[in-house]
Every structure is written in C-alpha cells, then in structure tokens.
Amino acid sequence: MCGFAGSFAYADGPAALDVLESQLHALRHRGPETPGVWRGERARLGHQRLPIIDTTEGGRQPIQNEDGTVVVVVNGEFYGSGAIRDRLRHRGHTFRGASDSEVLVHLWEEVGMAALQELTGMFALAVFDTRTRVLLLARDRMGKKPLYWYDDGHRIVFASELKALLLDPAVPRNVEESAVVEALTFGYIASPRTIWKGVQKLLPGQRLLCDSSGPRTEQYWAAPTERMEPRSDDDAADELRGLIDDAVRTRLVADVPIGVFLSGGIDSSCVAAVVAAQCGPSIPTFSIGVEGETEGDIAHARLMADHLHTEHREYFIGPSSLSLLPRLVWGLDEPFFDPSILPSYHVARLAREQVTVVLSGDGGDEMFGGYDTYRKALRHASGDWVPLALRRQVASAARALPLGQGALGRLRQLDRGILERHLANMSLFRPEDIGSLLTPDMAATATSGPLGLLAETPSPQAGRNGEAFAALLDYDAKTYLPDDVLTKVDRMSMLNTLEVRTPLLDQRIVEFSARLPFSMKVRQGVTKWILRESTKQLLPDAILRRGKRGFGIPLHRWMDHGLRTLARQTLLDGRCARRGWLNPKGVAAMLDRDSWQPGRQAHQIFALTCLELWARTYVDRPREELHSPLDGVLELHPAVTAAGVA
Structure with missing residues (x-):
C-alpha cells in the first residue's frame, strides 16, 4: 500500500508553488520509505511506498518506461499480473524489477487507456505520458483506494488523501456547508463531492483524462445489470465457492507476512477458512472486543480460531480509546461519524505488530444482502399493496403522534418508497433532529446528498420478484460501501501502515453477485443465503446460523x-x-x-x-x-x- 500526489499544468497560467515534498510527508504513514519524486516540464509525481511485492529498489516508484517518456505511480495492488508481465516481456518490454505496479507503464505503451480493462485489484493510479502530454487518473472498480483532485482552470492537482491535496495553496479551503449536513444525516459524504467546494473524489470505477483541453471523467466499469439465467442452488453455490477460493489465492501473493482479520461473522470466517485451507493452520488471526464483554463477536471469533487452529490474538477497547479521536479525525480527512473507526484502528494496530498485510471479509454484506436493514425493507414492504393515497393518510396521521419506534415508526414511513425507507433506517440525524441542532443558516443548506440516486431505483410495485430490494444492495455498494466501510478500512489501516485486502470484493465475485436474483441472497429471512450455502463445508454450525451483528461500540x-x-x-x-x-x-x-x-x-x-x-x-x-x-x-x-x- 502506498500514497501519491502530483499535479499537471495542462494550460498556461500563473506559476505554482512546488510543495510536492510537503505533500508526501503528509502521506508518510501510507508508505514509510524515502519518497520517490519525478518532475517534468509541466507535471510532477511523487510517491510514498509501503513495499509489499518486490521490496527491493526495483519496486520503487515513480516507475518509468525504457526511454523515460511514460511515468506512473500506483497505490494498491494489481492481482494476477504475472500473465500480463509475461505477455509484455514476450512483446519486448524490459522490466527493472518484480513489482506488480510496473506492468502498468508497459501496458500503457501497448494499449493506452484500455489498460484499465486488463487490470484487476485495489488501486488508485496516475499515468503521465510526456509525448502526448496526457494525464490519466483512475480508481479501482469498488473504491477500495482513494483519490482526490482539484482543477483551478489551468492546472489539476491530485493526491491519495485530502490533507496532502490541501497543502497546495492553489486548492481553496471553502467548506461546502451542505456536505456538513449530509455527513450528519448519513455519517459520511458520498462521492464525488467532498467537504471542500470544488474538490472532488474520483468515483469507484472512474477514470479522469486530462490533456490541453482540461480534465474530463468517465466510468470505465459498472456492475452488470442483467440477471443470470435460472440455475440450481447447488450450481450457484459451487461457482461462488470457486470464485472465493481463487480470489483468496491471488491475494496471498506478497513478499511480507500476511494475516486475517477475524470478527466471528460469516464473511471473515469464510475468508479465514479458505486461507487456512490453502496455507495450512497457524495463520495469524486478529480480533477486537470490548472491555467487560465476553460474548458476541469475540466469542465467535475465538470459536472460529479454535476450529481453524490459527495463531489468534485479541485486543479489547474501552472508553479510554476516545482519547485517540483527534488523531483518527485527522486521518479521516473529512467529517465521518462511524464509531467503528475505534475498533478498526486498534485491530489494525494489533495486526501490524506481526504482519504487513491482512485479508478481511469486508464487502460480504453489500454483495450478498447481509444487513438487517434488508430484512426490514422486506417487512415494511408488506403493506405496499395498499393504495398509495390511503398509505399517505395513515403515514400523515402517524407522524402527528409523539415520536415512537416499532409499529408506529413503520407507519410513519408507509408512504415512502423502498429506498427512502432504507435511508431513513440508515440515517443518523433525521430532518427533525437537524432542525433543532443546526443554526437556521446551516439547516437551510440541506440537500438530497446520496438521495440523488433515488431516481434510479425501481418503484415498490416492481419489487414483487425482489428486484426493487436488489436495488438497495446496489445503492449501498455505490455509496455506503466505498464512502463509509472502505474509507474507514483504508484510513485506519494506513494510520498503522498496514495493507488490507478484501477477497469478497474481487471483480468476478462482484459481477457474479450483481447477476444473482435477490432470492439467492435473502431467502425466508436468512441473509447471505448463497454465501452460507457455498461455505457450509468450511464453517461450524454456530457461525453458519449466526445472523448479522456488526461490531457495536457501547x-x-x-x-x-x-x-x-x-x-x-x-x-x-x-x-x-x-x-x-x-x-x-x-x-x-x-x-x-x-x-x-x-x-x-x-x-x-x-x-x-x-x-x-x-x-x-x-x-x-x-x-x-x-x-x-x-x-x-x-x-x-x-x-x-x-x-x-x-
């Protein structure tokens, strides 16, 4: 894992202050080696490396092609790049080392922007071609690695973290107040916007091309929308198991020690079981618990560790961890209110004492319908057969009553669409909270935020076959997953200079999941049904039967x-x-x-x-x-x- 920063003056304008070294210093936690810097006539690229594959000088970045006309920096890993390397060697390209990142510079020479279609993994990258004066920025398909950018009209600035971007004096620090309200509503700020006016996040699966006409963005990948042909449950489960086996295998390639985060849930247990099957017992596993609690996640993690005979370590957090908030807030760059940053930081710190890379089960909930909110959506939709006019009357009457939960809370949402109800359940601050806690000027800036995707969601009537509910998973995969879950994982692990790999977000698994009917994800009230079926030979019954808990901070x-x-x-x-x-x-x-x-x-x-x-x-x-x-x-x-x- 690494971090990078850079700039490209694509048009004539005022001379810019060179702050590249300062930016790289701000990213030192992402890669502790001596920074690598390349400066050209109009472009600059800098890189902080955490060596994972090829820890020698041959893996240092920025990387150039044979004649120095193409320069690249990469944050992350390209999985299964060996076959591409062999093909490029056969085509006459010379490699200076064994780094997976080096395939990018030669692949660019061969196929240009089409290189992104051949590369799989977790990455953010920058390519600068001095011959054509073209800059390419890109982010991996699921948004595992971050990339921020700003365009001042003649020069584009980019970095792996906002704090590094802001060190460039050309980047304004004007707070987008509506983004503050969005963060309070949902706990995070959804891409592409950020907390700063004019500064953007590159979207997952998006590329940015900048030449003399300026920057423009486009999607190079999106999850498929068509559903797969009907098939037997056994065939689907067998295919998924094969995909998981291969996804884990490709993520075990490293020149440094590897371990597994083990929470006791089915996702991390599945990953740990496959790792143990491929590597043998005694793999390092790491879990987090809460002081004074001996049941729940920590107990199931121990059960799974004993089942696999892993070298298991635990850490318990308490209220004293609140003293870390100033540091964690700095690491997050933007307003971000998921309290699981605390256990995420501590388990990463624990793992870094022993390993440099860990595999995690992140993404399983979004891919296979693991959150309890999906089951709630099914229950709430049971009344959607009632005519909308009548539902509006009932909901209006329920809202006039004092605040309450349970059935009354469901009645208040009776006239809302499936996604609106889902977001209401996911919201931290609701409109009535915002009105009392914010000043009138700030409250007036409230906008729809992630609700902008509502127009893409099918109506409840379209959901009798489960497709409307499948839209909830698609929504979470586009917003909550990259902008909350993966942001938290990246920042908290990188504060500890630890790389986290997520096999369940392998491109092939994501595309397989996208084509699955919803009935194979949530069946008769059982979440992640297909994942349980595919791994039932690997996991104890106590893990298979366990529902979604999540790590609850008390x-x-x-x-x-x-x-x-x-x-x-x-x-x-x-x-x-x-x-x-x-x-x-x-x-x-x-x-x-x-x-x-x-x-x-x-x-x-x-x-x-x-x-x-x-x-x-x-x-x-x-x-x-x-x-x-x-x-x-x-x-x-x-x-x-x-x-x-x-």
Whole structure:
C-alpha cells in the first residue's frame, strides 16, 4: 500500500508553488520509505511506498518506461499480473524489477487507456505520458483506494488523501456547508463531492483524462445489470465457492507476512477458512472486543480460531480509546461519524505488530444482502399493496403522534418508497433532529446528498420478484460501501501502515453477485443465503446460523466514562458557538443528563464531537500545519520504525 500526489499544468497560467515534498510527508504513514519524486516540464509525481511485492529498489516508484517518456505511480495492488508481465516481456518490454505496479507503464505503451480493462485489484493510479502530454487518473472498480483532485482552470492537482491535496495553496479551503449536513444525516459524504467546494473524489470505477483541453471523467466499469439465467442452488453455490477460493489465492501473493482479520461473522470466517485451507493452520488471526464483554463477536471469533487452529490474538477497547479521536479525525480527512473507526484502528494496530498485510471479509454484506436493514425493507414492504393515497393518510396521521419506534415508526414511513425507507433506517440525524441542532443558516443548506440516486431505483410495485430490494444492495455498494466501510478500512489501516485486502470484493465475485436474483441472497429471512450455502463445508454450525451483528461500540455506556465530558469540553467551547454551524441551545439540551434518550443519542453526540474536532483540525489551523494531527506529530507504528524503513 502506498500514497501519491502530483499535479499537471495542462494550460498556461500563473506559476505554482512546488510543495510536492510537503505533500508526501503528509502521506508518510501510507508508505514509510524515502519518497520517490519525478518532475517534468509541466507535471510532477511523487510517491510514498509501503513495499509489499518486490521490496527491493526495483519496486520503487515513480516507475518509468525504457526511454523515460511514460511515468506512473500506483497505490494498491494489481492481482494476477504475472500473465500480463509475461505477455509484455514476450512483446519486448524490459522490466527493472518484480513489482506488480510496473506492468502498468508497459501496458500503457501497448494499449493506452484500455489498460484499465486488463487490470484487476485495489488501486488508485496516475499515468503521465510526456509525448502526448496526457494525464490519466483512475480508481479501482469498488473504491477500495482513494483519490482526490482539484482543477483551478489551468492546472489539476491530485493526491491519495485530502490533507496532502490541501497543502497546495492553489486548492481553496471553502467548506461546502451542505456536505456538513449530509455527513450528519448519513455519517459520511458520498462521492464525488467532498467537504471542500470544488474538490472532488474520483468515483469507484472512474477514470479522469486530462490533456490541453482540461480534465474530463468517465466510468470505465459498472456492475452488470442483467440477471443470470435460472440455475440450481447447488450450481450457484459451487461457482461462488470457486470464485472465493481463487480470489483468496491471488491475494496471498506478497513478499511480507500476511494475516486475517477475524470478527466471528460469516464473511471473515469464510475468508479465514479458505486461507487456512490453502496455507495450512497457524495463520495469524486478529480480533477486537470490548472491555467487560465476553460474548458476541469475540466469542465467535475465538470459536472460529479454535476450529481453524490459527495463531489468534485479541485486543479489547474501552472508553479510554476516545482519547485517540483527534488523531483518527485527522486521518479521516473529512467529517465521518462511524464509531467503528475505534475498533478498526486498534485491530489494525494489533495486526501490524506481526504482519504487513491482512485479508478481511469486508464487502460480504453489500454483495450478498447481509444487513438487517434488508430484512426490514422486506417487512415494511408488506403493506405496499395498499393504495398509495390511503398509505399517505395513515403515514400523515402517524407522524402527528409523539415520536415512537416499532409499529408506529413503520407507519410513519408507509408512504415512502423502498429506498427512502432504507435511508431513513440508515440515517443518523433525521430532518427533525437537524432542525433543532443546526443554526437556521446551516439547516437551510440541506440537500438530497446520496438521495440523488433515488431516481434510479425501481418503484415498490416492481419489487414483487425482489428486484426493487436488489436495488438497495446496489445503492449501498455505490455509496455506503466505498464512502463509509472502505474509507474507514483504508484510513485506519494506513494510520498503522498496514495493507488490507478484501477477497469478497474481487471483480468476478462482484459481477457474479450483481447477476444473482435477490432470492439467492435473502431467502425466508436468512441473509447471505448463497454465501452460507457455498461455505457450509468450511464453517461450524454456530457461525453458519449466526445472523448479522456488526461490531457495536457501547457509546451509551461510555457517556459516563469520558464521552460526555469530551463532548461538553468540545461542543460547549466558544469556538464551536462562533463557528455558526450548531445551535448552542440544541447542543446543550442534548448533553443535559435530564434530557437523555436511549437509542441513537450517544452516537449523535459522538458525531457532533467528531465534527467540531474536524473543524479545529482542518478549518481553524493554517495550511502548513495540516500534515500532522491536532494532538501532535504522528508517530509511525513501532513495527515500522523497528524495521528501519521509516
């Protein structure tokens, strides 16, 4: 895993300040080796490397072709690149090392932008061709690796993380206030926009081409929309098992130690079981738990580790981990309110003591219908046969009643479409919350955010065969997966200089899943049905029967053990009030012990605290200080410094 930054002046304009070394220093946690830099007449590329494949000098980047006319940088890995390398060698290309990234520079010489169709893996990349003065940026199909960019009208700037991009003085720091509201509503900001006006994320499966006419983007890949022909359950399960076996096999290629994240759920258990089958027992596995809890995830992870005879290690987090929030907020770059950043950071730190690469089960829920919200969508849709006019009357009457959950909550959503109900269930702050917690000016900036995809979703009436429900998985794969799950995994692992690989998001598995009928994903109330069928020979019954749990951070219990104090110190400070985003009276009422409400309120307080910490980190400080966290200089993981690569 790595990080890179660069720029390309595609038209004449004012001379730009060269800050490439500073940008790379801000990305040092992504790759601790001495930075590699290439400078041309109009373009600059810089790279921070975490050596995974070919740890010698031959794998250093930027990489050039034989005559130095094409230059590339890559963050990530290309899987199964050996066959491409052999073909290119046969065509006469000379390789200086054994790095998988090197195939890109020679593939570009052969086929140009069509190279993206041949490359599979997790990656963000940049190619600059000095002969044609063309820049290509691209991001992998599922958005596992990040890439940000900004165009000032004559020059494009790009980087693996926003903090590095912002060190270029040409990039403005004007907060997109509607994006703040979006983050509070959904917990993240959906691509392509960011928290900064004019700055964009490259979408998953998207490429950007920039020449003298400026940058333009287009999708080079999208998941298939057609469904596969009817087939037997056994045939589908066997095909999926074969795909998983091969996806794991290609991700076990590395010149450094490899382990597995093991949560005790079916996804990570499946990955760990396949790794053990291919590598033998004693593979390192890593789990995270909560202080004082011995059941749930941690118990099932132990059960699976014992079943596979792995070298298993655990770490338990408590409220003291809240002290890390300033550092984690810095690492995330944007307002981001998923509290699972805490266990994600700690399990990555634990794994980095022993390995440099881990495999994880991320993506299984989105590919195979694992979230409980999908089952809720099925239950809520049971009343969609009622005429819409009548449903509107019932929903309107239910909304006039005091707030409540359960059946009353479902009645309030009776007139909404399938995706609207799904998003309401996924929302952190709802419209009624926004109105009381934000200042009127900030609340007025609220926009649809991810709801912009609503128009692409089938109507409930189209869902009798499950296709409307399948649209929920497609929606989550385009938004929640890349902008929450994979963002969290990338940033928390990279803060520990650890690479995470996700076999269940292999391109072939994603395309297989996209063609599956919904009835093979959720059947008779059983989520991830086809995944369970395909792995039933590998997993204990206790794992196979287990439903989706998710790693629950007990924020409600932590309120009286540090979270309330941290929130009061942060949110009742004069700086927060002067910012003009949050309504001081609404915030004070939420923090009042007497107004405490169970449920989402602890998570909401956590989110507001993270928002203010983000503003102090990225809005209040001068640009030249953004390369380090609010609480001091970022120290690399001890395993990295001990290895002598820092």
